Amino acid sequence: MTRVALITGTSSGIGLAAAVQAAKAGYRTVATMRDLSRAGKLRAAAAEAGVELDIRALDVTEDPSAVVAAVLADHGRIDVLVNNAGAGHVGTVEQDSVENFRKTMEVNFFGVVQLTKLVMPALRATGGRLITVTSVGGIVGQPFNEAYCAAKFAVEGMMESLAPLAESHGVKVSVIEPGAVATEFVNNVGLDLETAIAAAGPYGDQFRNYVSRTMQSFSAAQTPDEVAEVILKAMTDESPAFRIQTSQWAEGFTGLKLADQDGSAVQKLTGGWVA
Known part of the structure; x- marks a missing residue:
């Protein structure tokens, strides 16, 4: 019996690893991407590792x-679903659009809801x-991440609520909580830094400070492989924890x-990020 894993968001980063x-x-492994x-x-990573993927x-x-x-x-079963697909978003509610909030929720929360429901x-x-x-960011709200953290808070609340019910039917539920992962932060959120700072108006200085601090944290980030090792452990451990941090x-x-x-x-900690 070969176990089947369905993983979303595998074109790069954590999902690929x-x-x-x-x-x-x-x-x-059924590796999916938009x-x-x-x-x-x-495909190149799979070839280098000598493995086959169903992409x-x-x-x-x-x-x-x-x-x-x-x-x-095609495979007759699904043993593991890894909801990994998601997208970052930076902005503050006064200046962001409601549409951006909706889009961020669609990718990071409702995408998880509908796939989980089906699987x-x-x-x-x-x-x-x-x-x-x-x-x-699903635990700690962070400045200029209102939409993103709201979506991740929602995912954590959903999964924490579902976990005991799923467990009673033999399904173990875990959430994986990385910090900074070695990707290019500014490019990953589609941010033109100087334009965004200029558009931040009264929040410009705080936004510059936030971005400077965040980019420093990404310079000492975990690798996607390191996070993937934590995911694999949750897939294979007999009794994985519900909430698992990666560092x-x-x-x-x-x-x-x-x-x-x-x-x-x-508030004292994150306030220092923008002071």
Whole structure:
């Protein structure tokens, strides 16, 4: 019996690394991405690792029912769903558009909702794993990340609520909480830095300080492979934790929030980012 893993957002970064590592560990890995024209890097990584992947198109903001049905028809089962697809967004609510908030929620939250809904019956049938890559931003709200953190908070709330019910039917639920991962931060969120600072108006100085601090954190970030190792452990451990941070820094950062009953410790920390 070959276990089947369905992983979203695999064209680069964490998703790419997770797909390759899952295949190396013996999973029949269905690696999905929105645009198959971006699959070259994934195919090259799989070839270098000596593994085969089933690469398919899947836009999590659209109806994924045909893709899920095709995977089940072709492979007969799904043992693991890794909700990894997502997109960053930077902005503050006064100056951002409601439409940007909606788009950020569609990618990072509703995409997770609709795919999880479709795959849950298959996971119940296999006693499978439901793993979702969130962020430390799913625990700690951060300046200029209102839309993104709102979406990640929503994902964490959904999964925390679902976990005991899923467990009662044999499905183990985990959320993976990375901090900074070695990607190009400004390019990843589609940000023209000087234009964004100029457009920030009364928040310009705070935005410049936030970006400077964030880019410094990305310069000492984890690699996608390091995060993928944590995902694979959640896939294979007999009893994975619900909430899993991917580094000591992430453990300390989220731990501050989880012990911060009145919110003052987090406000003091993140306020220093923009002061």
